[in-house]
Amino acid sequence: MQDKEFLTSLFEAAVKAADPLAALRAHVPDPPKGRTVVIGAGKGAAQLARAFETLWSGPVSGTVVTRYGYGATCDRIRVLEAAHPVPDAAGLQAGEALMQEVSDLGPDDLVVALICGGGSSLLPCPPNGLSLEDEQALNTALLASGAPISAMNAIRKHVSGLKGGRLAAMAHPARVVSLVVSDVPGDDPAQVASGPTVPDAVSRLDALNLIEDHHIALPDNILAHLLTTAADAPSPDDLCFAQNEVRVVASAGLSLDAAAALSRAQGIPAVILSDAIEGEARDVGRVHAAIAREVANKNRPFEKPIVILSGGETTVTLRGQGRGGRNTEFLLALAQELDGSRGITALAADTDGIDGSEDNAGAFVDGTSCARMRAKGRNPAADLAGNDAFSAFEAIGDLFSPGPTGTNVNDFRAILIR
Secondary structure (H helix, E strand, O other), X not given: OOHHHHHHHHHHHHHHHOOHHHHHHOOOOOOOOOOEEEEEEOOOHHHHHHHHHHHOOOOOEEEEEXXXXXXXXXXXXXXXXXXXXXXXXXXXXXXXXXXXXXXXXXXXXXXXXXXXXXXXXXXXXXXXXXXXXXXXHHHHHHHHHOOXXXXXXXXXXXXXXXXXXXXXXXXXXXXXXXXXXXXXXXXXXXXXXXXXXOOOOOOHHHHHHHHHHOOOOOOHHHHHHHOOHXXXXXXXXXXXXXXXXXXXXXXXXXXXXXXXXXXXXXXXXXXXXXXXXXXXHHHHHHHHHHHHHHHHHHOOOOOOOEEEEEEEOOEOEOOOOOOOOHHHHHHHHHHHHOOOOOOEEEEEEEOOOOOOOOOOOEEEEEOOHHHHHHHOOOOHHHHHHOOOHHHHHHHOOOEEOOOOOOOOOOEEEEEEEO
């Protein structure tokens, strides 16, 4: 098996471990006396809804929203599509549809919330005094800031009419069971999709401190909103959440375990550095390169052959106007550090099938990547400086584009050292 084919098989094993049907099977709640309503949001929400319909024998209705092009056919649950990563009017309508689904429910009713990564931008709901344009400006500023996802979501949930547990509060007195596919480091369900059905102890004042700590430039009217008590999200100890349940049904850790098991079954040892790595994508790439070189040259801290796996969610601080997401940026930095190395091949990709706003999930790297880029007229250092990793890998035909996978458990990174 060729190296790229081998790494692709590990990615596929990681994605399969987060398959919606397998993930939900052990977590379907008991039927209620009253109605069952499904709501959901995220890049894998439609596939989760279809799996839930397969597993649920009783009556069910509801609405979920996913990214454009990520839909799936469901018989009883309506699937809406909206924009990601910057929200649009379709997302605004989807948020209103989900709020309508949970209105007028009683104590005998059950709400099943299918939540996964991407839901933050798919459920815009500007609070009083703010507009969709304000929420778009907020998302754009956060995405360009380089702040970790936990900080972004802490801020988003205080500038929303339904995040931070507010959607679950609207469903009261119905019971809400949130089934969460985690795409965040640490698997805190309150962080996934900014927690529309899971309240969080992170306060409005905490959010203001995060804005200052990460030097995030927000529009004046959003800052003004955050200075008022109207931005306060509900407290986790509010009685309206007392009977609710939250279950993480799939995560990066489980997917990395599956990839490691497949690698070992094929005769190549595997180690998992962490499933919760954060930081600037280019910096994380350089650190991974240093570890790979140490193994290749000195057989430490691991003996070769070996596959080094990691997950988590890095960030990109925008410095230029190029194309690409955090995985391709990680890889371009990795490629520069591995330039000329032998016996090292890597794949990094987003498990949802899309890295940033382009149509690739990630790319492949080896010791010849930068030389081949230069032969095609690219300057790897300049491309990295301008956040144009997509163009660099496109030039050498090493983009990895599996298409939408139907799940999302964050980034997958694998470095094979022969």
